[in-house]
Amino acid sequence: MTLDAPPTAASPLAIICGGGSLPRAVAEAVDRTGRRCVLFAIRGWAEPAAVAAFPHHWIDLGRYGRFRRLMQAEGCRDVVFIGSVLRPSVSHIRLDWETIRVLPDVWRAFHGGDNHLLSGVGRVLGGHGYRLIGAHEVAPDILVPEGPLGRLAPSPRDMADITLALELLRATSPYDVGQGTVVADRHVLALEAAEGTDRMLDRVADLRQQGRIRTKPGVGVLVKAAKVGQDHRFDLPTIGPKTVEGVARAELAGLAVVAGATIMAEPQEIVRKANAAGVFAVGVRSPQP
Amino acid sequence: MTLDAPPTAASPLAIICGGGSLPRAVAEAVDRTGRRCVLFAIRGWAEPAAVAAFPHHWIDLGRYGRFRRLMQAEGCRDVVFIGSVLRPSVSHIRLDWETIRVLPDVWRAFHGGDNHLLSGVGRVLGGHGYRLIGAHEVAPDILVPEGPLGRLAPSPRDMADITLALELLRATSPYDVGQGTVVADRHVLALEAAEGTDRMLDRVADLRQQGRIRTKPGVGVLVKAAKVGQDHRFDLPTIGPKTVEGVARAELAGLAVVAGATIMAEPQEIVRKANAAGVFAVGVRSPQP
Numbered sequence: 001m002t003l004d005a006p007p008t009a010a011s012p013l014a015i016i017c018g019g020g021s022l023p024r025a026v027a028e029a030v031d032r033t034g035r036r037c038v039l040f041a042i043r044g045w046a047e048p049a050a051v052a053a054f055p056h057h058w059i060d061l062g063r064y065g066r067f068r069r070l071m072q073a074e075g076c077r078d079v080v081f082i083g084s085v086l087r088p089s090v091s092h093i094r095l096d097w098e099t100i101r102v103l104p105d106v107w108r109a110f111h112g113g114d115n116h117l118l119s120g121v122g123r124v125l126g127g128h129g130y131r132l133i134g135a136h137e138v139a140p141d142i143l144v145p146e147g148p149l150g151r152l153a154p155s156p157r158d159m160a161d162i163t164l165a166l167e168l169l170r171a172t173s174p175y176d177v178g179q180g181t182v183v184a185d186r187h188v189l190a191l192e193a194a195e196g197t198d199r200m201l202d203r204v205a206d207l208r209q210q211g212r213i214r215t216k217p218g219v220g221v222l223v224k225a226a227k228v229g230q231d232h233r234f235d236l237p238t239i240g241p242k243t244v245e246g247v248a249r250a251e252l253a254g255l256a257v258v259a260g261a262t263i264m265a266e267p268q269e270i271v272r273k274a275n276a277a278g279v280f281a282v283g284v285r286s287p288q289p
Numbered sequence: 290m291t292l293d294a295p296p297t298a299a300s301p302l303a304i305i306c307g308g309g310s311l312p313r314a315v316a317e318a319v320d321r322t323g324r325r326c327v328l329f330a331i332r333g334w335a336e337p338a339a340v341a342a343f344p345h346h347w348i349d350l351g352r353y354g355r356f357r358r359l360m361q362a363e364g365c366r367d368v369v370f371i372g373s374v375l376r377p378s379v380s381h382i383r384l385d386w387e388t389i390r391v392l393p394d395v396w397r398a399f400h401g402g403d404n405h406l407l408s409g410v411g412r413v414l415g416g417h418g419y420r421l422i423g424a425h426e427v428a429p430d431i432l433v434p435e436g437p438l439g440r441l442a443p444s445p446r447d448m449a450d451i452t453l454a455l456e457l458l459r460a461t462s463p464y465d466v467g468q469g470t471v472v473a474d475r476h477v478l479a480l481e482a483a484e485g486t487d488r489m490l491d492r493v494a495d496l497r498q499q500g501r502i503r504t505k506p507g508v509g510v511l512v513k514a515a516k517v518g519q520d521h522r523f524d525l526p527t528i529g530p531k532t533v534e535g536v537a538r539a540e541l542a543g544l545a546v547v548a549g550a551t552i553m554a555e556p557q558e559i560v561r562k563a564n565a566a567g568v569f570a571v572g573v574r575s576p577q578p
């Protein structure tokens with residue numbers, strides 16, 4: 001924690017933490033703006049190391065009453081939800097009374113994809129006077145800017161692959177599929193669904209090793225884009241150093257994401273790894289009208 | 290070979306054989322109609338066991354002149370192209386003169402996806418007086434009929450998943466992506482691209498084992514459909530006993546394909562395995578207008 005930044009008048013920010021390193025990155029970025037954070041680490045999802053450096057509470061899914069009391073005690077009004085989530089196994093959740101009261105709303109949210117699930121959580125929080133805001137609103141420097149992040153930039157062929165990939169992701173968007181694809185010389189090599197980006201990249205690396213990909217190493221792009229109409233408050237695509245490693249292992253030219261609508265974890269590490277591996281990482285404009 | 294069927298007046302049918310068991314299934318089905326077949330097994334792709342029971346020649350990619358001379362010697366006019374193809378590694382192909390003459394056409398076909406590649410081959414053959422026809426035209430009983438193949442039929446929930454999957458495949462169709470998807474309770478679990486159907490099903494089985502799929506075992510459908518506007522002469526989706534095994538391993542309810550536009554290898558085995566595993570295999574009407 002930096003102690004030299006002046007505290008703002010605002011109430012402390014509640015950060016509900018899912019898995020991965022993003023909660024910590026967001027907390028650090030908010031901390032740099034001088035605002036106090038309180039982390040609510042979801043048991044089973046959040047990583048102890050990601051929350052240890054900040055004031056934090058461990059919370060359980062299904063214990064909404066306890067969460068509300070902690071929020072009150074901490075004086076929090078604004079809530080950010082960040083980190084990876086897994087669809088919970090319903091049989092492992094023990095419910096408290098307040099949760100049972102809000103359950104019908106949450107239950108409706110369970111049907112449909114991730115987007116709907118989190119929208120439901122947002123509705124419940126909003127109905128109780130909390131303001132669910134996006135991580136990018138409190139820590140704008142975690143968003144990928146436009147242009148290359150590292151030393152390398154995409155070639156015209158890469159740009160053609162990126163354009164095709166963004167069109168494809170737009171076409172699959174209404175079906176709540178994943179947010180990533182790999183396109184090489186205008187061939188779609190992989191489309192992401194439940195497996196996630198890292199496994200999709202592993203698959204491309206495997207296919208390449210097995211000689212099932214005929215485009216040369218160094219050709220092809222990973223492209224990630226938010227779903228059309230996606231609520232930016234809790235479900236932006238994310239890249240991190242691991243993404244760059246996956247791109248390098250799959251022997252692609254680089255990765256492209258939508259500038260201003262993608263979160264980056266550990267930007268310095270992204271740049272360092274991209275430069276070391278000879279791949280580009282670029283923020284591009286959204287093709288949306 | 291059955292010898293009791295009367296030979297037709299038609300010229301012998303040339304079957305150019307790619308990989309897998311389909312070439313044999315087609316040759317047997319054609320043989321049952323009484324027409325003589327000559328198999329042209331593509332070295333590196335065709336399996337010796339799949340062509341051994343019929344008169345056959347081994348041919349090489351890039352040796353079009355030799356292929357033409359063999360076609361003439363056998364008196365073949367009609368050509369069927371069947372079996373799996375891999376995008377060839379250009380550096381391994383040795384060319385003869387006739388191939389070099391037709392190369393500009395083939396070269397154009399190399400750019401773009403499978404569909405274009407095979408369309409180019411069709412153009413070249415057609416230009417030389419051969420008639421490229423679909424396997425389903427000479428062996429209609431290899432196509433999946435409408436309705437359940439085995440004992441089980443899809444439930445209303447399965448039908449909802451099938452409808453969603455067909456819509457999704459229609460949306461990805463212009464991008465020359467794979468022809469398969471797995472949808473469970475309206476969630477898209479996997480989309481097929483370069484990896485093929487079997488590996489996609491393996492992935493779903495893995496995700497399930499790792500607890501990353503929350504829909505219950507026994508829920509979810511594999512759906513395959515031809516791309517919109519796809520040339521049925523050489524690129525129909527295919528199912529076989531292995532597909533059923535994959536569906537069972539992924540703990541899905543069953544598989545659905547478009548009736549009349551999907552080839553089945555070893556239909557009796559498909560039915561036997563589906564019944565034994567308690568999964569359905571159904572031919573549905575195409576949602577196309």
